[in-house]
Structures are given as structure tokens and as C-alpha cells.
Amino acid sequence: MQQPLSDLIDHARYPIHRAGPARDALIERIRDDLARDGCAVVKSFLTEEGIAALTQEADRVSDKGHRSFSRTNAYFTQDDPSLPENDPRRQFFDRSNAFVAADNFAPEGPLRQVHDSAGFDGFIQECLQETAFYRYADPLADVIVNVAEEGNGFPWHFDTNNFTVTLAIQNAEEGGAFEYAPHIRRGDENFEEVSRVLDGTSERVKTLHLEPGDLQLFRGRYSLHRVAPLVGARPRYVAIFSYVGEPDMVGAPERTEQLYGRTLPIHHERAGQRADAYID
């Protein structure tokens, strides 16, 4: 059943759809947080009804998640045996995730109602102050849900994209804190401090406990981050919204196959036409 939109996003607290001082103040606060920390959170962006609707929708499609496993370093690069063994580029961790592709979410369903709600894209763009800003045109990837199970699926890494927009839907029973070292590679790679983060001895790591309904904007290209290991049978659900710097972009066929286990004709028609934008 279709929910009225006002039931999903807490527009009373966060009037992102209406110009005015409340919206201006929210955007200013988020910009400040992003400048200082590379990270901003809008607590309880969803209402209780919104959280319930998105959780039910995620439960219905969670078995459609495509699992992928890899062994990666924080930079997603190949091993380089010419570097010393303790170099952070040589520290590899198991990574696993299950992405439920975007075409599992119906236009009238709650996740897309949030995504398509009045002012949503413009609000995100203003917060990030990006001039070229388009929804990813990939029908498998414009908005997805990551289903994560017990274990350590999200080890330390830098994102390859400039920013990530996520919406927490359900937490695992325990664990799953979002840990990040703000701006650790602003200026230069700062390998020494990165090594300390990987060893668990850095004092620069901040811990965020995101709750269902929290919206997060994160500049993960500069801030090393991970999701702490998950404990318990309940899966963690996070929606990921993707925006890119050019219109009409879709994923490369090989990468799409890896993340979603399938491709669509559009991935092959557009292959090689443009630089790619990856979710991770």
C-alpha cells in the first residue's frame, strides 16, 4: 500500500522540500560538519513509519542480494611485493557484501518514494556543494540496499568515489559501528597514520553509532573508514544513493556483473562511452 510521503521523511523537523531559514540552517550545519570531519549525519531523518516501511521492503527483497567476496587493501589496489611487508598498501582484508540491485525497488515503494521526494536530490547537492551532480542513470545502481551479515565484511578502506549518501535502515544485533579517521589523507597519503589505524593504535579514529532512519553524507575518499564487525543473526540494511558528475552514466559491464551478478542491455550499449563511476 502506498504511504503518504509525509509519513516517511520527518519533514516537520527537516523541511528539505521548502525554502526557508530551517532548511538553510540545516544545510549550513551539514556543510560545517563535512568541512570539519568529512562526515555529516541527519539523525532520525525518517519517521518511525518510514523506518518500518523501509525495513519491511528490505526484508521482502533481501534474498535478492548478490553476494560478492574479495580480498582488498584499503586502496583497492593489487599487492606490490616491492614495498615493505608492513606498508599499509600490503595489508589485505576479506571483504564481503550483498547488494540488492535498484530494480528490486518499485517506483511506488518506500525507498523510491524517499529518493523521489520533493527536494531530496537538490538538498543533497546543496549540502555537498557539488556543481556537476546527477543521479546515477544505472537502473541497477541508482539506489540499492546493502545487506550485511554477521562477520567483518567492511574492513578499512578509502572510497573511490568522492562522496557517499547512505540511509541506515536496520542494524545488526551488535557491532556495526561506523569508524573513520577524518581527512587522514588530506594533502598526502599519510601512510604512517594509516598504518596506525589498521593496527588499532591511532588516536584519530572516531566512532559513529548510526541508528535506523539516520541519513549520512560522507566524503570517504579522504577519510579511512570501516564498519566494525557485525554480531547476531539479524542482517544490517543500509540504502546507498548514487550521484555522479555527468548525466546518463551507467556502470561498466564487468563491474556491474561483479556487484550485482548480472547486467542489462544498457550496460553494453553504453560501455566505453564514458568514464565510469563506481559505487565503491
Ligand SMILES: O=C(O)CCC(=O)C(=O)O
Ligand atoms: O555501509 C556503510 O555504512 C558504509 C559502507 C562503505 O563504507 C562503503 O560502501 O564504501
Ligand SMILES: [Fe+2]
Ligand atoms: Fe566506504
